Amino acid sequence: xxxxxxxxxxxxxxxxxxxxxxxxxxxxxxxxxxxxxxxxxxxxxxxxxxxxxxxxxxxxxxxxxxxxxxxxxxxxxxxxxxxxxxxxxxxxxxxxxxxxxxxxxxxxxxxxxxxxxxxxxxxxxxxxxxxxxxxxxxxxxxxxxxxxxxxxxxxxxxxxxxxxxxxxxxxxxxxxxxxxxxxxxxxxxxxxxxxxxxxxxxxxxxxxxxxxxxxxxxxxxxxxxxxxxxxxxxxxxxxxxxxxxxxxxxxxxxxxxxxxxxxxxxxxxxxxxxxxxxxxxxxxxxxxxxxxxxxxxxxxxxxxxxxxxxxxxxxxxxxxxxxxxxxxxxxxxxxxxxxxxxxxxxxxxxxxxxxxxxxxxxxxxxxxxxxxxxxxxxxxxxxxxxxxxx
Amino acid sequence: xxxxxxxxxxxxxxxxxxxxxxxxxxxxxxxxxxxxxxxxxxxxxxxxxxxxxxxxxxxxxxxxxxxxxxxxxxxxxxxxxxxxxxxxxxxxxxxxxxxxxxxxxxxxxxx
Numbered sequence: 001x002x003x004x005x006x007x008x009x010x011x012x013x014x015x016x017x018x019x020x021x022x023x024x025x026x027x028x029x030x031x032x033x034x035x036x037x038x039x040x041x042x043x044x045x046x047x048x049x050x051x052x053x054x055x056x057x058x059x060x061x062x063x064x065x066x067x068x069x070x071x072x073x074x075x076x077x078x079x080x081x082x083x084x085x086x087x088x089x090x091x092x093x094x095x096x097x098x099x100x101x102x103x104x105x106x107x108x109x110x111x112x113x114x115x116x117x118x119x120x121x122x123x124x125x126x127x128x129x130x131x132x133x134x135x136x137x138x139x140x141x142x143x144x145x146x147x148x149x150x151x152x153x154x155x156x157x158x159x160x161x162x163x164x165x166x167x168x169x170x171x172x173x174x175x176x177x178x179x180x181x182x183x184x185x186x187x188x189x190x191x192x193x194x195x196x197x198x199x200x201x202x203x204x205x206x207x208x209x210x211x212x213x214x215x216x217x218x219x220x221x222x223x224x225x226x227x228x229x230x231x232x233x234x235x236x237x238x239x240x241x242x243x244x245x246x247x248x249x250x251x252x253x254x255x256x257x258x259x260x261x262x263x264x265x266x267x268x269x270x271x272x273x274x275x276x277x278x279x280x281x282x283x284x285x286x287x288x289x290x291x292x293x294x295x296x297x298x299x300x301x302x303x304x305x306x307x308x309x310x311x312x313x314x315x316x317x318x319x320x321x322x323x324x325x326x327x328x329x330x331x332x333x334x335x336x337x338x339x340x341x342x343x344x345x346x347x348x349x350x351x352x353x354x355x356x357x358x359x360x361x362x363x364x365x366x367x368x369x370x371x372x373x374x375x376x377x378x379x380x381x382x383x384x385x386x387x388x389x390x
Numbered sequence: 391x392x393x394x395x396x397x398x399x400x401x402x403x404x405x406x407x408x409x410x411x412x413x414x415x416x417x418x419x420x421x422x423x424x425x426x427x428x429x430x431x432x433x434x435x436x437x438x439x440x441x442x443x444x445x446x447x448x449x450x451x452x453x454x455x456x457x458x459x460x461x462x463x464x465x466x467x468x469x470x471x472x473x474x475x476x477x478x479x480x481x482x483x484x485x486x487x488x489x490x491x492x493x494x495x496x497x498x499x500x501x
Contacts, residue, residue: 212459300492306496
């Protein structure tokens with residue numbers, strides 16, 4: 001026929017033909033079977049139609065209007081409102097001269113009308129078009145559902161590789177800190193990821209990564225970086241060497257033009273200092289509650305995965321007198337229109353001033369998930385980690 | 391956002407001028423994820439026998455991480471043909487982004 005996308009199983013479709021006139025019924029079935037339809041069922045009246053479709057939902061219903069006991073109109077009225085039948089193609093046979101009947105068929109929700117007396121080509125064309133459309137949509141729907149299931153399992157996987165409660169608790173107790181975080185994908189999956197690594201009584205490490213782009217590809221790449229870090233235990237206390245190693249392994253894995261900004265820091269509670277290395281990650285914010293001062297640390301560095309020859313240096317900063325250490329993704333530097341502040345810019349005072357009274361986590365939570373329930377969505381994946389130094 | 395890519399709305403404009411071995415590309419506006427297609431189309435037009443691609447960025451107001459990715463893509467592709475990419479005249483937010491990502495280690499940067 002005239003369609004390019006052939007559905008090989010179209011002729012196996014389950015067609016239910018209803019007509020109270022046995023001769024008419026025979027003609028309809030004969031036309032359909034000769035055209036190749038192999039699953040044609042019949043019904044002699046409206047009640048029989050109801051029984052048969054409740055028993056097994058057909059792929060198409062070819063319905064006569066004037067039938068005893070229960071008319072074709074009654075059948076449509078009854079089944080159309082039901083969720084499971086709202087997309088069932090219904091073809092109605094009406095008399096070509098009866099405009100009122102046709103009008104009502106359309107009003108009740110028939111998909112198409114076939115004129116009586118039946119013309120073979122008209123019948124077959126209309127049946128084919130309805131089935132084709134119905135089956136294509138059904139196929140698409142199933143495909144979508146499968147995708148959704150895969151997406152859901154990827155989202156669960158991503159959630160499961162974020163720091164879990166036990167790990168956070170262990171570090172909080174061991175290193176005398178408290179840690180709060182917000183991790184919010186732009187849609188479904190995030191290209192951001194972060195992690196915590198307990199080292200010993202004095203030290204623990206954190207990291208944060210942001211792959212260019214958003215969605216599935218960026219998320220899959222972030223899984224790679226998580227795996228590579230987990231396999232680099234010997235470098236956990238040496239940020240610059242870890243970055244060098246990650247850079248080399250990512251360069252071979254990712255495509256031209258793609259890259260990842262990354263930050264890895266080791267917090268030493270004994271000497272109250274942080275040693276970190278950065279690959280173009282947004283800055284690290286230190287805030288002192290006693291002095292009401294803040295400081296953005298220098299996080300310059302070539303992003304990971306761009307040039308295999310890139311090297312990184314360890315930088316140190318004192319944590320003495322600082323109470324909050326805040327790590328954030330670039331969603332917080334580029335969303336001024338939504339948040340009403342942008343970190344690292346001249347417009348960050350609203351956030352910094354707020355730190356006198358509340359934690360950064362509380363400030364951001366109140367903006368993003370306000371009490372009235374209207375959740376705010378940023379234009380990028382968001383990661384926010386606050387470490388309170390006790 | 392999807393609508394933007396369907397309609398091919400872009401935020402960047404460019405002018406190309408070729409002078410012997412140097413290709414000058416004047417980029418204006420914003421270089422962001424919506425310009426991906428436009429940027430690759432622009433790249434295809436450049437003379438591959440040149441020695442230098444000189445991107446003039448005086449009028450580029452904003453770049454996001456996807457925009458940085460496009461420049462890196464250009465650098466990688468150009469170096470296969472022994473062409474050097476020069477970033478010239480960046481200022482404001484663009485200059486800051488180049489500094490954060492230490493682009494001076496990847497490109498020749500001129501003021």
